[in-house]
Amino acid sequence: MxxxxxxxxxxxxxxxxxxxxxxxxxxxxxxxxxxxxxxxxxxxxxxxxxxxxxxxxxxxxxxxxxAVELGQLGMVMEASSESDPLARLRESILYVVRELERDPRRRRVYEIVFQKCEMTEQNEPIGTLLRDNVLISSDRIRAAFNEAIATKLMPANLDVDSAITHLHVQITGVVYLWLLLPDKFDLQSQATRLIDLFFDQLPQHFLSDAGEHLD
CATH class of the missing domain: 1.10.10.60 (Homeodomain-like)
Structure with a gap:
């Protein structure tokens, strides 16, 4: 009973x-x-x-x-057999994108977050929750970048904070645009292009003044 x-x-x-x-x-x-x-x-x-x-x-x-807050990002990264932390990060982000495109319920929740969640004084506790979720996902991304630096896959003077910000902007931007115009482009293919371009540019365009370059 x-x-x-x-x-x-x-x-x-x-x-x-x-x-x-x-x-x-x-x-x-x-x-x-x-x-x-x-x-x-x-x-x-x-x-x-x-x-x-x-x-x-x-x-x-x-x-x-x-798992809109990308909490699943950590689970996918931990389950991955890929040894390269940036490859694991790429794989997990694209997994989230594929699931968003595939699952109507997941899409509905993203539409609520991006289009139906007014940032009013009344909604401030929910705004705080969304900001906290961004910080959680940022910590997971930061861990991947720091591991890449520690294993010398990225230069020691990688500007991690700037890289995290740009990655958030690219993913959030393409998802937001797709939710507005879902019939205009394929989310997975465009997200893949953006992510690959981001990682290609990472060691050249996201460097701080301090630190040393890898030989």
């Missing part, structure tokens, strides 16, 4: 997250009420509060389920 109750609770939780995705996408995050999420799930507001504290907590659960 206890196991059945646990399974029912998990099913209800997933039902609420499903409903939140639908309502966030339809109404926008700021305009969505907890009542609307509960009604979409055919559940009571009390059922919502049994599983989630507030809108921020269910928004985070939605991100965690789809």
């Amino acid at each position: 206890a196991r059945r109750t646990k399974e029912d609770a998990q099913r209800t939780r997933e039902q609420l997250i499903d409903a939140a995705e639908i309502v966030f996408h339809r109404e926008g995050v700021a305009q969505t009420s907890l009542n609307e999420i509960a009604q979409q799930a055919n559940l009571t507001r009390g059922a919502f509060y049994w599983h989630f504290k507030n809108k921020q907590s269910i928004f985070k659960a939605m991100l965690d389920r789809q």
